[in-house]
Amino acid sequence: MAAAVRATILELMKYGLLEEASKPNLYRNALLHRDEVDRMLGWLELALRIDDIRGLAFIVVAAAPDRDDDEWSHPLVRRQRLTLEQSLLVAILRQQFVAHEVEAGVGAGDARVALDDLIPHLQAYLGDLGSDAQERKRLLTLLEQLKGHGIVSDVDQQERVTIRPIIAHLANPENLTNLVQALREATGGGDIGPTSVEEADE
Structure with missing residues (x-):
């Protein structure tokens, strides 16, 4: 279990998401160990989201009651604005x-x-x-x-x-x-x- 969780978190941290179509084993790990993955990401003020209909697992910045969504910052996440x-x-x-x-x-x-x-x-x-x-x-x-x-x-x-x-x-x-x-x-x-x-x- 520890190895599966570690591999899943490393992949999520590297790319920000997992697609079932391209990474079926890691995506399955995210589903099976969702609570554990989410708990460990929580230490970094991140959270796991799963769209099981589209076969997608991805990381978001964890919501905080005192954070303004328009002015949030995170040391591991860079907000990129599109042209x-x-x-x-x-x-x-x-x-x-x-x-x-x-x-x-x-x-x-x-x-x-x-x-x-x-x-x-x-x-x-x-x-x-x-x-x-x-x-x-x-x-x-x-x-x-x-x-x-x-x-x-x-x-x-x-x-x-x-x-x-x-x-x-x-x-x-x-x-x-x-x-x-x-x-x-x-x-x-x-x-x-x-x-x-x-x-x-x-």
Whole structure:
């Protein structure tokens, strides 16, 4: 048990999350030894969260009654703010992720989206750069940045990315919806489809 808990905590501390699809044994350890893992993380003012529907275990900063959520700090966790373009792409990807779960069921894996399907969404809000090569470069740069946050996979041979399930827990749906709506109004209200980025019912 001690070895299983140690291995699970080390993996969580290294990457911040465990996905059942890629680390089934460690994810199972997190489920089996949830209380022990959570107790040990608690010493570091961290906590374990498990989304068993999507097969995801991840670390969050433990809530404290005297902590302001807008001004929290933690010696082991760095809060990273996204740029406007990154936030917009997160909102677009979340739309795609929710649409996938609506169609295939909450917890369904392999939420993939083609690069060619993402480019028109970015163009609608950020403008047309004038060439396909520049549009593709902008998208690939943003996807590479979001990959560092664990939101998407590498681009595959079919020119698609997989949206990772942590996206359901990373950002406030209301804030993302407001961002998309504000950008829609700023660009003249162009219609590129639904604006809702709310989480699917769990």
